[in-house]
Amino acid sequence: MLKVNGIDVFYGDVQVLWDVSFHVGEGEVVALIGANGAGKSTTLRTISGLLRPRKGTVEFLGERLDQIPPYRIIELGLAHVPEARRLFPEMTVEENLEMGALKPAAKARRAESLERVYARFPRLKERRRQLAGTLSGGEQQMLAIGRGLMSLPRMILFDEPSLGLAPLLVEEVFNVVNDIRRDGVTVLIVEQNVRQTLAVADRAYVLETGRIVREGTGSELLDDEEVRKAYLGV
């Protein structure tokens, strides 16, 4: 479904990604794990068109994402739940959700999607008229995920969804990821929370200083000696 082929990405003159390649099949949950500064977010920003690779390609359902403007990528059915939520703090919860359904196909079913999101996250319904900036961290994360779902995506990119959340909320986030997969939506998730991510992921890639150094199924990597030592501290 998504194919990243040998991308090199730079910030100015500084190379951040070296020849990164991976793929995500339809219906899979794939994780990209690695330490701070390994290039995980850079990879996602390249997929969503905010950065352009100097070499290599990004394909989604056969379309070259690296050649179209970022605002058109969502029309292809690829939604992005960005790092640190990136909500519109001075808009209400409901307005934030409505901003998720801008493409015509999603707009036509906006009321229905809104009900679905509210059914999944009752807290958001209670706070629909509240400014997004006044929500708690966990509620903001739910809102960011809800906004992503409003576009009726075929695939969702999650950038560090558990960042800064209490353990109970982290668990809730991973439950949501599981629900989304059950609805037939493909997921690419970037996380530092390695143990829980590998538990829900079908497959995972390990990024280290801008290169993919390992890949395997979630359980393979959980058992991998190097991964255990580097990321799980055992």
Place this chain on the structure above:
Amino acid sequence: MASAAQTLGRYRTAAAVVGALAVIPLVPGLNSSYVLHMFILMLMWSVIGMAWNLLGGYCGQVSFGHAAFFGLGAYTGGILYYHLGWSAWWGLPVGMVVVTLGALGVGYICLRLRGPYFALGTLAMGEVLRVTAENLEWLTEGTRGIMLETRTWVAKEPFYYVILAIAVASFAVLEVMVRSKWGYYFVAIREDQDAAESLGIDTTLYKTIALVVSAVLTGVAGAFYTCYMGYIDPEIVFALHDVSIVTIMVVMVGGVATRWGPLVGAVIMILLSEVVRTLPYIGRAHQTLFGILLIVIIIFLPNGVVGDFRKMIRFFLGRSKPAGAGGV
């Protein structure tokens, strides 16, 4: 989304304000030539402030170069008059076309920049146009400026009603835009441009729309200025301080991204500059005083007089309650 009652209330306020402004020239005591001149300047600055507010307040693209558009509008009228013998009033419609082209040029260069870099880019564009106007003497008469032999009317009343009509039209255009889905796109771009882009908003397109509309309204005010004052030169209409910065002050003092902020800010700024200029000794230092005022506003009333209205009232009525964030 506003309820029906709020909608009614909104337009009732607007209708009351327009009604009150419309009868001002008929009120004894207010219909002196001097007072009307003040009102004309207030309305003109409120148009420029409203225009800037669309781009800077709602869309979050802070421009330090609105003199570029003011001057382009002013010079379109002046040049049509001086070289072709047309009425300078043609500067209004023709200026809209010229300023649109100018804004597309400025946007092409500056809209790829973000935040402070956009502000610096527009500042540079304003200065580039000023220096160009000073040196393109075959077209602009350079620093000698362009003077209208006669102005259309001697009385102030007709000018007053022309600028009132422009102000009402600008208010209506911006009201419609800000309440439409475009308004939400503008705010989304202001709050987080990358998130807006990844949700499917063509941010370049909508920033360009905000810039062009903002520029065109500013240009109309500039063209009006030529007709009203009867004399322009590059130092006046492309002025960095007296146009670009004052525009920002009008909106900051009144309230950024508020409906009535630009009008309130224009009234305060015009009154203040009149008072300050008549003060002995320090009158010359009015720019210094404006700078101090701006700092005070940013610290104590970051949302302007309109945005922090409740906070101000509380301050003057005694500080019984803690100061909270002002409503918009």
